[in-house]
Amino acid sequence: MKRSRLSLLLSLVALTSAVQAADQVPLKLELPKPLFAGTPRPISLPNLEKPRTGKRPDLMVPAGTVNLSKGKTVTSSDSLPVIGELAFLTDGDKSGTDGTYVELGPTPQWVQIDLGASAKVAAIAVWHFHSQARVYHDVVVQVSNDKDFKTGVTTVYNNDDDNSSKLGKGKDLAYIENFEGRLFDAKGAAGRYVRLYSNGNTSDELNHYCEVEVHGTIAK
Secondary structure, X not given: OHHHHHHHHHHHHHXXXXXXXXXXXXXXXXXXXXXXXXXXXXXXXXXXXXXXXXXXXXXXXXXXXEXXXXXXXXXXXXXXXXXXXXXXXXXXXXXOOOOOOEEEOOOOEEEEEEEEEXXXXXXXXXXXXXXXXXXXXXXXXXXXXXXXXXXXXXXEEEOOOOOXXXXXXXXXXXXXXXXXXXXXXEEEEEEEEEEEEEOOEOOOOOEEXXXXXXXXXXXX
16 A cells, blocks of 8 residues: 555656646747957956856746846946946847946946846846956846845855855856856746846956846746
């Protein structure tokens, strides 16, 4: 009897896994054209990931996942950008050419997207700046239903390896910017607001964004 119950339980688990797998599809992103060619200057950081070869692996997301951030309102710790407008983050233009990115001042800065309603976030794609190979410091990506990010915060990514931004020490590896942007697996994090932090980069002390896409489904 015990073996029969165990077999039934294992069968149900396998069936559930199969159904969930069938409901997953590859996330399709439209990528901008590369803006630089050749070998970039060497960048050395203690927490820098090794360069990838070949195609970026597909990120599987639930069927019905869409870009929830297109045209949504953006706010920031720097309300007066040095260059560009905050609206550039969600306008759909990730080309990275002059006039398509926003430049925020030095020191740790954040940008925040209001999705308009609580959502299950499957993935977040970020293009900081891709006309030059560089690494952005203290990149932290969070999701919450609290617009002030004081409660119910889910951290999707954190490469702040020394906790200099006081958001907790991160274990994720830093990466070199390119036209692919960076795709973060949000694993269904629940929230209406998405906040992204950075603290300058390996080329200068400023913070930049070409585009941010938040892919998911509105919570029912």
